[in-house]
Amino acid sequence: MNLNDAKAKLESLGQSHLLRYFDELDSTEQDALLDQIEALDPTLLDVFASFRHEGDAQRGKLEPLGALTLSDIAESRDRFENAGLDAIRQGKVGAVLLAGGMGTRLGFDKPKGMYNIGVTRPLYIFECLINNLLKVVEKAGAYVPLFVMTSEKNDEDTREFFEEMKFFGYNPEYVHFFVQDMAPAVDPDGKILLEEKGRIATSPNGNGGWFSSLVKAGFLPLLQREGIEWLNIFAVDNVLQKIADPCFVGATLLSGCECGAKVVAKADPEERVGVLCLEDGAPSIVEYYEMTDEMITRREPDGTLSYNYGVILNYLFRVDKLTALMNDNMQVHVVNKKVPYIDESGALQKPSSPNAYKFETLVLDMIHMQKSCLSYEVVRGREFAPIKNPDGVDSVVSARALLEENGVTL
Numbered sequence: 457m458n459l460n461d462a463k464a465k466l467e468s469l470g471q472s473h474l475l476r477y478f479d480e481l482d483s484t485e486q487d488a489l490l491d492q493i494e495a496l497d498p499t500l501l502d503v504f505a506s507f508r509h510e511g512d513a514q515r516g517k518l519e520p521l522g523a524l525t526l527s528d529i530a531e532s533r534d535r536f537e538n539a540g541l542d543a544i545r546q547g548k549v550g551a552v553l554l555a556g557g558m559g560t561r562l563g564f565d566k567p568k569g570m571y572n573i574g575v576t577r578p579l580y581i582f583e584c585l586i587n588n589l590l591k592v593v594e595k596a597g598a599y600v601p602l603f604v605m606t607s608e609k610n611d612e613d614t615r616e617f618f619e620e621m622k623f624f625g626y627n628p629e630y631v632h633f634f635v636q637d638m639a640p641a642v643d644p645d646g647k648i649l650l651e652e653k654g655r656i657a658t659s660p661n662g663n664g665g666w667f668s669s670l671v672k673a674g675f676l677p678l679l680q681r682e683g684i685e686w687l688n689i690f691a692v693d694n695v696l697q698k699i700a701d702p703c704f705v706g707a708t709l710l711s712g713c714e715c716g717a718k719v720v721a722k723a724d725p726e727e728r729v730g731v732l733c734l735e736d737g738a739p740s741i742v743e744y745y746e747m748t749d750e751m752i753t754r755r756e757p758d759g760t761l762s763y764n765y766g767v768i769l770n771y772l773f774r775v776d777k778l779t780a781l782m783n784d785n786m787q788v789h790v791v792n793k794k795v796p797y798i799d800e801s802g803a804l805q806k807p808s809s810p811n812a813y814k815f816e817t818l819v820l821d822m823i824h825m826q827k828s829c830l831s832y833e834v835v836r837g838r839e840f841a842p843i844k845n846p847d848g849v850d851s852v853v854s855a856r857a858l859l860e861e862n863g864v865t866l
């Protein structure tokens with residue numbers, strides 16, 4: 457894009473301030489800024505305008521959704537596991553590691569997966585995940601193709617680390633990296649921020665864009681060629697989770713549902729976790745802050761909470777369903793965050809409280825785009841040890857304790 461086109465685009469969007477320092481930049485920086493302006497998605501500004509007027513989108517009619525419980529699963533374990541192992545051996549199952557997040561709460565300046573949670577030996581978060589996946593590979597006698605989503609901010613570090621660590625014993629031929637998209641940040645008036653004089657402030661656009669980014673990176677032909685029908689999506693930070701878990705895969709396949717979600721029974725009614733439920737008859741996830749008191753305390757005749765099953769960001773999706781939905785717009789969430797920016801005098805400001813808004817799509821919204829979802833209960837202490845913070849709840853400290861309880865040497 458040339459300067460005149462950039463000026464015209466920005467003027468029509470009310471964002472001409474982005475060129476305020478253009479004359480101070482060298483030609484490489486100027487070109488990079490023009491590229492960013494060309495890539496700017498104007499619809500995000502419309503999203504922000506309606507967010508300012510109407511707030512978040514309204515929810516439909518919410519109703520509880522039960523789960524295939526631990527005892528249901530125990531009764532059919534062999535049948536489920538055999539079906540899952542068959543599908544894995546036939547190459548029908550891939551896994552997608554969502555590792556494009558910024559991990560700001562952990563406060564670690566490298567990709568979160570590079571964090572060493574070992575005590576007497578190095579043990580990296582990525583290593584824990586690969587170890588978990590290798591158990592399935594051994595059992596099935598077949599590799600599970602692994603797609604790793606990174607962002608512009610951590611792609612190089614992530615790839616180099618996998619190389620350096622020799623893929624933690626995984627066969628590199630089965631590991632594919634792809635980069636997610638970025639989105640700009642705006643101030644409360646909807647003005648896009650600069651993080652440098654020649655750089656728009658951007659951050660990863662949430663974990664909901666993983667499938668379109670995977671396709672954009674050119675992996676759809678590979679999925680089709682290899683006959684990969686199901687993708688198991690999982691977060692980088694749960695070091696205990698089972699990936700491509702044959703029992704979960706088999707149960708979902710045999711259920712006939714369009715997708716599957718691993719869930720844990722809530723520790724208490726107030727637990728801050730997104731709950732799998734029905735919204736206007738389709739599967740959906742309601743966030744803890746969206747639940748009314750009536751929903752939080754409602755119980756079934758047997759005494760269990762009606763909205764009982766929290767999601768742990770471990771889902772199975774069908775590739776054909778995702779491909780069909782690819783052009784449907786996903787909901788864009790507007791989130792209030794701290795974003796460093798260049799002020800009108802050209803000085804860098806580092807705010808101590810949220811000053812800006814970012815745009816994110818979320819993988820959990822993909823659940824609502826499917827007609828049916830198998831809610832599959834797992835044992836919290838065996839499969840859920842998320843690392844969000846350095847200490848306290850969902851932290852390095854709590855995850856270490858859980859790993860030890862599960863026999864992992866730290």
Ligand code: UTP
Pocket residue numbers: 554555556557558559560561562605636660661662663690691692693844
């Ligand atoms: P979180 O919601 O914990 O976000 O991500 P985060 O950015 O990693 O961490 P904080 O909030 O800044 O502390 C849940 C999962 O989704 C991935 C993360 O890497 C993690 O596996 N994710 C999140 C992405 O892949 N891309 C994103 O844009 C956001």
